[in-house]
Amino acid sequence: MQEVRSQGEFLPAMPTCWNEATKPHKFCPGCGHGLILKTIGELIDELEIRDRVVFGCDVGCSLLAWDFFACDSLQTHHGRVTPTMVGFKRANPDAICIAYMGDGGGYAIGSQHLFNASVRNDRITVVLCNNTNYGMTGGQMAPTTLPGQKTETTPYGRDVHVTGYPTKGPEMVATVTPEGAYVARGSMHNLRQLKSFIRKAIETQISGSGFGFVEALSSCPTNWRTNAKKTWEFVEKDMTAYFDVGEIKAPQAKEGV
Amino acid sequence: MAEEFVLEGEQRVFMTGNEVVAWAAVAAKADIMYGYPITPQNEIMHYWTRLAPKYNKRFLQTEDEISAGFTTLGGILAGSKAFTGTSGPGNVLMQESANMAEMMRIPMVCVIQQRGGPSTATVIYAQQETQLTCFGGNGEGHRVVYSTATHQDLFDYTIKAFNTAWTYRFPVFILGDGYQAKMREPLTMYDPESKGIKMVSAVPTLGQNVPGKQFKYLRNCLNTEEELHEVLLKHIADYENMAPQVIEYDARGCDDADIVIVSHGMVSRAALSAYHHFRAKGVKVGYFRPITVRPFPTEQLRTIADKTKKLLVAESAQGQLLKMVQAGIYGSTTEIETLLRPGLGITSEEIIDVVEQIKL
Numbered sequence: 001m002q003e004v005r006s007q008g009e010f011l012p013a014m015p016t017c018w019n020e021a022t023k024p025h026k027f028c029p030g031c032g033h034g035l036i037l038k039t040i041g042e043l044i045d046e047l048e049i050r051d052r053v054v055f056g057c058d059v060g061c062s063l064l065a066w067d068f069f070a071c072d073s074l075q076t077h078h079g080r081v082t083p084t085m086v087g088f089k090r091a092n093p094d095a096i097c098i099a100y101m102g103d104g105g106g107y108a109i110g111s112q113h114l115f116n117a118s119v120r121n122d123r124i125t126v127v128l129c130n131n132t133n134y135g136m137t138g139g140q141m142a143p144t145t146l147p148g149q150k151t152e153t154t155p156y157g158r159d160v161h162v163t164g165y166p167t168k169g170p171e172m173v174a175t176v177t178p179e180g181a182y183v184a185r186g187s188m189h190n191l192r193q194l195k196s197f198i199r200k201a202i203e204t205q206i207s208g209s210g211f212g213f214v215e216a217l218s219s220c221p222t223n224w225r226t227n228a229k230k231t232w233e234f235v236e237k238d239m240t241a242y243f244d245v246g247e248i249k250a251p252q253a254k255e256g257v
Numbered sequence: 258m259a260e261e262f263v264l265e266g267e268q269r270v271f272m273t274g275n276e277v278v279a280w281a282a283v284a285a286k287a288d289i290m291y292g293y294p295i296t297p298q299n300e301i302m303h304y305w306t307r308l309a310p311k312y313n314k315r316f317l318q319t320e321d322e323i324s325a326g327f328t329t330l331g332g333i334l335a336g337s338k339a340f341t342g343t344s345g346p347g348n349v350l351m352q353e354s355a356n357m358a359e360m361m362r363i364p365m366v367c368v369i370q371q372r373g374g375p376s377t378a379t380v381i382y383a384q385q386e387t388q389l390t391c392f393g394g395n396g397e398g399h400r401v402v403y404s405t406a407t408h409q410d411l412f413d414y415t416i417k418a419f420n421t422a423w424t425y426r427f428p429v430f431i432l433g434d435g436y437q438a439k440m441r442e443p444l445t446m447y448d449p450e451s452k453g454i455k456m457v458s459a460v461p462t463l464g465q466n467v468p469g470k471q472f473k474y475l476r477n478c479l480n481t482e483e484e485l486h487e488v489l490l491k492h493i494a495d496y497e498n499m500a501p502q503v504i505e506y507d508a509r510g511c512d513d514a515d516i517v518i519v520s521h522g523m524v525s526r527a528a529l530s531a532y533h534h535f536r537a538k539g540v541k542v543g544y545f546r547p548i549t550v551r552p553f554p555t556e557q558l559r560t561i562a563d564k565t566k567k568l569l570v571a572e573s574a575q576g577q578l579l580k581m582v583q584a585g586i587y588g589s590t591t592e593i594e595t596l597l598r599p600g601l602g603i604t605s606e607e608i609i610d611v612v613e614q615i616k617l
């Protein structure tokens with residue numbers, strides 16, 4: 001018993017809004033979801049919003065987060081977490097609604113919801129995990145699969161002449177949102193930066209300024225069939241070569257502030 | 258300040274069915290409507306958006322009916338009395354959220370004004386959405402469906418839909434049609450509470466993370482077949498316990514009838530006229546109208562079937578009500594005659610003609 005406790009002393013501090021009963025989490029070793037969710041958890045703590053947060057997740061690997069946090073949570077159907085959170089926020093504007101989804105949920109089956117929530121500037125925060133494939137269903141091509149990347153439905157590599165180019169979600173959201181929205185793309189390979197982006201996206205909701213959207217580049221070693229080194233390289237080099245990391249749209253700072 | 262809805266006593270009015278639904282939702286103290294334009298449902302939104310600011314109520318026009326359904330669920334989980342309305346292909350899209358509502362026990366209220374399908378077919382009238390509204394999606398049909406026939410029904414049952422939904426926490430549908438939606442008809446509107454109808458209050462499901470609270474985790478992802486089965490068994494038990502409390506029907510002259518006309522919704526008005534026609538002439542015709550087509554008044558119809566020689570099922574579809582009647586009287590040797598007019602209205606004269614031709 002004592003040994004276990006002393007081991008714990010060396011563990012990094014975890015967010016207090018974590019649901020400890022469900023840890024360790026259910027994601028595959030090397031998956032980026034855990035890191036992104038930890039970041040969200042730290043922000044819920046730091047922004048002191050836990051009493052107002054409703055966490056919603058989609059279908060796909062993101063659904064495994066349904067009991068990740070010690071706060072009211074909801075897991076919806078594929079692509080539908082955006083409208084469910086939009087409906088919630090419209091009925092209870094004091095709530096802090098965080099919608100968490102994968103690239104399939106946001107850019108394919110739920111793309112009409114993401115697009116229109118962006119246009120309406122709905123006061124919710126969307127965090128979308130981009131791992132370039134459908135993880136839970138066994139690694140099929142996603143809207144974000146890179147040109148030439150092999151997946152279960154592109155076994156010879158993604159042919160962009162047949163399937164088009166990877167979706168650039170934040171760029172689309174930035175184009176259709178009005179001023180006041182916040183849009184960025186971060187990456188699990190630079191968590192400090194990713195955290196600063198998600199923080200601003202949540203603050204954009206808290207202030208009532210508008211829609212907050214952060215795409216987080218993430219890893220899927222299970223379906224990529226990559227070891228730790230190759231996994232990290234794919235995120236840091238290959239993905240960022242196509243998906244530009246950085247802030248794309250931020251509410252204008254008020255004069256004198 | 259927004260004014261509190263007051264309908265002093267009773268008011269006799271003359272209006273379209275869609276306007277009736279909007280007023281009934283106000284009378285039922287609904288807070289917010291989410292919707293997407295589709296004929297013949299549109300004017301529910303038109304009237305709601307005109308009434309909403311006066312009564313401190315809200316509206317969101319969504320990008321499609323999938324979104325209308327899921328935003329409605331979000332609003333309900335936040336503690337609002339939320340509702341939506343749709344028709345035809347929109348009803349198809351609405352089934353996904355209805356299935357989530359069934360499994361998560363979210364008190365969704367949805368008004369269907371049937372049209373002829375599939376899209377765009379006609380935007381006028383049909384009873385082709387009966388099976389869809391009762392059993393749509395991948396689930397067990399754990400919802401309540403009130404099939405309305407008159408504008409008074411639309412008012413009464415829209416109010417009742419909210420109470421049924423919030424009492425039993427199953428989704429509730431009003432099954433109207435384009436004729437009811439668009440035509441004008443007199444009815445009596447009233448404040449339900451002044452008539453002794455207590456409106457069930459809405460309560461939030463999510464979003465109150467006070468310290469020490471047991472957090473709520475709503476999900477549709479289950480790990481094993483056994484886990485799903487267990488959840489379903491509980492819902493099935495709840496549904497079966499609820500059924501006798503909510504089943505409604507109208508039966509007239511069925512005790513001594515040689516033939517009973519079975520119909521629902523708009524067609525039941527023609528059937529009722531035919532029934533009065535025959536009874537005035539001393540012909541032993543009965544009338545049976547399920548008001549809840551889901552859950553279906555199975556036992557009541559079975560008892561009637563055992564007493565009569567024949568049933569005549571009349572509907573504006575190719576056998577959607579018929580299937581329910583057949584299942585409901587299974588084991589009975591009573592013959593079933595049919596008057597099936599998919600996509601067409603049915604007049605009392607047509608029913609009278611058919612009854613007269615049937616040899617008893």
